[in-house]
Amino acid sequence: MARIRLREAETHASRLPDVCMACGEASETHVKKNFRWYPSWVNLLIFVGLLPALIVMLVLTKQMSVEIPFCDRHRRYFGMRVLWIILALAGFITVWLAASAIVAATAEPQDVHNVPTFIAFTFVLSMIVSIITIAIIQGKTIRPDEITDREITLIRVNKEFIDALQDMRDARRDRMHSDDEFDGPRRRRDEDNDRDLRDPPRRGDAYRADPPRDRARHRERRVEDED
């Protein structure tokens, strides 16, 4: 399992190889997954307070969708992960409730005062085991390591998928170079498209470069010169 950085243009099905991102087999479908990410240091703000942590988290959270290719076996990849987490939590809570009920029902009269302590202790224990279980499931799942305005870095991605994507990128680059020899204008158009995706023009750029006020002033100056 490895990591891969995708530009925003590469998050669409047509720009990704037909290889399952989870297992490397031939893909059968694409699943549009909206990933969210915020820097992990934000979690430390919990120690400052829940509210500041939540506010910073909301401000810094970035999201990006990826049309992930999956084989038939992995078409419910993310749904199954959520199901496992729910089942694990339900399992631990059931065990904790059952153990608490049995202990409460069978406690000798002289031990009854220890029952609340036992229930609290086993609750904390089951929470710790639940958190570890969720962390293990999350740790084995395809997830973002970073999202910026233009790129997403995914980890736990199958190596075969990364190799296939690299081949696709190389083929695309070669095609651009061969177009350069036979069809200059189209290549330039492709490159322009790519450049646009890397650095989309912002509204107002033209005005910043040459604001209407400046243009008016130039015109005035020209008129003065002519006088």
Ligand SMILES: [Zn+2]
């Ligand atoms: Zn698969």
